[in-house]
Amino acid sequence: MNPPASPETTPDRGALRRRLADRLAAAGDLRSPPWRAAVESVPREVFAPEWFERVDTEHGTMWSPVLGDAATPERVYEDTTLVTQLDDKVRPRDVAGPVFGTPSSSSTLPGLVVGMLEDLRVEDGDRVLEIGSGTGYSTALLARRLGDDRVTSIEVDPETARRAASALKATGLEPHLVVGDGLDGVPDRAPYDRLIATCSVREIPRPWLEQSRPGTIVLANLTGWLYAFGQTRLTVTEPGHAIGEFLPGTVSFMVARRHAPPGLDTRAALAADTPGRPTDLGPAILRDWAGRFVVQGALPTAQHVTMQVGNGPFLDHLLDADGSHATLLPQQDGSWNVREGGPRRLWNLAEQAVTCWRAQGAPPVDAFRMSITPDRQTIHLPDDSLTWELPHS
Template identity: 50%
Template sequence: MTIDDGRLRQNLADRLAAGGFLRTLPWRKAVEAVPRQEFLRGGFFEPVEGSVPTAWRPVMPDAPGWLERCHEDESLVTQVAGSVVPGDVRGEIMLPPTSSSTMPGLVVRMFEDLQVEDGQKVLEIGTGTGYSTALLSHRLGADLVTSVEVDTDVAMRAGVALGACGFFPDVVIGDGLAGHSDGAPYDRLIAACGVLRVPPVWLEQIRPGGTVLVTVCGWLYASELARLTVAEDHTATGRFLGGQISFMLARPQLPPPLGMLPDLDDGDERPARIAPSALDDWTARFVVQLACPRAQRITLDRAGHTEHVLLDVAAGAWAALREEGGRWLVRQGGPARLWDAVEEHLGRWRAEGAPGLERFEITVTPDEQAITWPTAR
């Protein structure tokens, strides 16, 4: 029996509208018109249930249910380890994902939040499979869309799929963190990757009054979608939009290898005022990232204890927490006291009523990025 992919697209649009992601007619028309499967002709990876760490197995176009899976509202991994695609693998592979087709609900939610209007030029950071680029091209016209992709092979596959669908936007191979000055100025910039810091060069390429939509993240992997308005002086201010949105970090901003751990028996020890379980909360972890923007978190079983460790590799600072006798102890070493900073930030945030991330504000200038939360009155 032949499956009607048009009906699949319509059903997908119905589900996205019912979920509140798809809110306006132009974007609904784009979802109903763009065949997502054309951007997944090389297959995708699915996680192997129960595998730790996660193993991936390929799902190719000849697999039963492949077409239907292409029209589910789920992210589909299309590359692991920076170069391995589904067609390269027989069996399973246990390597980290490096490229994917983002879940359509998140794509269209972000496009709706971008608040783009007819005739506006858009710069997209992170082409990926090209599906989102095709939606943009359908909505605005391909001549108003520029998309930057750092991975040459990914960009080339996306270009082929876009052409097969009749879209010919400007797909640029390069570092998305540098934007694309040749096409500037743009009215809107949207990023399909997470960043530690919004690059000031992006703001230079957006018209005053224009919008930047990007996920701000950290190495503790709590992130949030920010919408910023660019001013005449190339600074920008905005707020977070809520929803605990997560993207892969831009490759140049990935955390460094942990390398050889410091001597965790060294350092100063004291009772901890806050337990490491506080970091299990998404918003609290985002606040902690403001205190320790370069810290990574690991768990170790050592000397009969489970230790929770924060480590700033570049600074050589660390904090290790363990439970003993019903209380938590923290031991810290290096040039900074990481857990002191954690307790100070979390203490202030809680004292202000623990506001949600949608109440936080972000300001970006050429020199710094500041994220603040409202104070109690």
Template identity: 50%
Template sequence: MNEQDLRQQLLDHLTADGSVRSAQWKEAVAVTARHEFLGGGFFRQVHGSVPTAWEPVMPGDEGWLSGCYTDVSLVTQIAGTIVPGDIHGRILRQPTSSSTLPGLVVRMLEDLEVEDGMRVLEIGTGTGYSTALLCHRLGDDLVTSVEVDPVVATAAATTLATLGHAPDLVTGDGLAGHKDGAPYDRVIATCGVLTIPGQWIAQTRPGGQILAAVCGWMHSSELARLTVHDDGSATGRLLGGQVSFMLARPHQPPPLGMLPNTDGGTERDTTIDASILDDWTARFVAQTAAPAAQRLDLGDRGQLLLDTDAGSWALLQPGRRGWRVRQGGPERLWDLVEDHLQRWLHDGSPSQDQFRITITPDGHHTYTWPHAR
């Protein structure tokens, strides 16, 4: 199948599954060649590898062109510097940059609710594919895109120029936004964040919107759409769908280092089955209670919640009559998580698309959900 047919096939798929909902974005997808943004190749996960191994797929290789037009995310960088052309064979390091699956890219652009004449700030240029879609929809002069990695930024700028696009491309910390182009009508982020940066709110005009994935170190995340207000606050809701993005580099969790000695601390029965943390929404609730905690699955030994900076930990283990927890450090992590989960369960375990988010002018984030009647 040739490139034109593959592009049409992708568009048909995105239309059928509801990712593309408007004529403007349908046209943008139809004319934007995703393979041009993957000219440096991508990494393909080696099936069945433990730990996960990656192998390069380069232009001309079997599966490269069809892969470019598959509705999946494609890893384009590993370990912060390694690109597909650097590798012959396999690599066992962590991905650090990718081309997000087109369905999620377009869904987010639809959810951004842009109108003609609006100025948009994009956080995370990446390959430049989503930037090109924005340029086609709004015009180059209304699009500003920030990318932290200079190598990634240069590659995106080259491809965009080749396709005739000239948006305002900035190399720098996306968490700081780009105040020189402010105020913006819309801000959209293609990386995950623990909290919405105050700079994004300050650089969005009152009545403008921010769309970003709010995430946590227990690996649950969701898209949040926020409206900015005159007093510097922002309110909105989560959109649902269990999306997942790579966290912005400054928001990555600290290294775990040596695990704590869990023989000490205090022990008690839990009021909630700790396996509830296998549920995506339950983990999101847990993150709001203990945002600095990471979760480790210890197999038969149970689950460990660990705040490495504070030194707090909670070891959860199944017993004969339910789960027990042993906690140590300055904070009782499971007490915090258990309290939030109890309230969420009492209110009927509402789904994430029922969650509201409020950010005060001083940056405090609060998540709420409907109370059970």
């Protein structure tokens, strides 16, 4: 164990916060004095006193608890995400060493949080709804910037929400906190001038639009069951209608609980053994940020898994709940075959979408637009040469 810190060795938290603000400004994430003032005054260590550190092992990703003396202020003020919960319940103090698990709550890296708050174009006096309070750190930045009364934050996990509330209180902040499903919004406090989601969604939930007014800005991370992401900023134009853009960058968030994909049945794909047909589209498209986004648009209910049968090679499979499946098979000459089965030819649909996207010059995600009417939500290129409708969740 380290000796207790003496006053001389205790780092000056104010200096650490200023240094963080300088770094975020240099990176272009922090762009205005009001958000700088918020970053310089919110003590992140109160919101993330312990966390999990990622450890890549030969068996896969594990999470190692960081707490006590190891959770130093210097580390808290690094521009990194601090994972605070695994599998909807496990906290760092619950485990003695590295464990497997899926992150379910975190303090998102400050650069991303602050960059999003800047992208939200908040103005003095705005009433903001935040979906996904998490540790409460971003809620605290909002409350410092706008005042407690103008900030509402909703968190689905009661234990996470309870800890965020006590951290906010310890910091002298009391925004309006709600425990519940943020996909339903918080109607009692509507209308909002700004909505910001720190979990990703498969479509923009109708209640968010109903709880807006013309001119409201909605900033959300859009995803799907292929886990392709796009950060969208929408402006509500009239009740139930919005138009928006996708912002540059490669932002991804954990999926809002009700929008997460269902369990998969892999049996049909693994049992199939035909040689398949040649395809010009290899699985690399699924590792391309924009290419994957386009395939997800064409196949909104498909999921991607990489699996091995026996000692065979790891293969990429697309699987759909309707029983359709496609498996990419590497050939000795470096080309690809695809083996498809079930009611729909999944890879054929992916090929058509990718061909169309490439014909337009393979534009990045931020070239796309989003349009919402009460009946449908579409993602499209500005000239509508490529367009798809989002599924209702």
